[in-house]
Amino acid sequence: MAYASVVEFVENYMSLVYRRQVTDISDTVWCPEWWKHAEALARLDAMWRAWEYLRKDGKTGLSVWxxxxxxxxxxxxxxxxxxxxxxxxxxxxxxMLTPLPLKSPTQGLFTDPTMGDFRM
Incomplete structure (x- = not known):
């Protein structure tokens, strides 16, 4: 692996490649403490893992990435x-953002949720 962690990947690759004006009046926002956001951490971790895999393709890997x-x-x-x-x-x-509001489904509604089998 080129980077040992998603933090190393973001600090030493992403922050240098994706240079943007990120001010309060911009249409591009960023959080300096990105790791405190579950969605950002999940997305950046997925990007890091995909990058590690696709960078080995010397032809179109990075373009695909x-x-x-x-x-x-x-x-x-x-x-x-x-x-x-x-x-x-x-x-x-x-x-300030809270998790999406949820209500648990009635027990037995799904016979096999992994297969999308609905019992209605």
Whole structure:
């Protein structure tokens, strides 16, 4: 592996490759404490693992990685409506987003949830 962890990958690769103006008045947001956001951590970890795999393809690996992995994930992370909505480079991390509201389904509704088998 080129990077030992997702933190190393973000600090030494992603932050250098994805240079953006991330100010309070920008349409591109970022949280300096990105690891405090479950969605950001999951997306960046997935990107790191895909990068480690695809970088070994000397022909189109990195292009595939950018188009299929990095660009879609980073668009979600940079989006002002995304996980960094209340954060800013100037004011730092704001933990204001709560988990999605849920209600548990009635027991027995799904005979086999892994197969999408609905009993209605």
């Amino acid at each position: 950018f188009l299929d992995h990095a660009d879609p994930h980073m668009a979600k992370l940079f989006d002002p409506k995304g996980p960094f909505k209340y954060c800013s480079v100037r004011n730092g991390h704001k933990d």
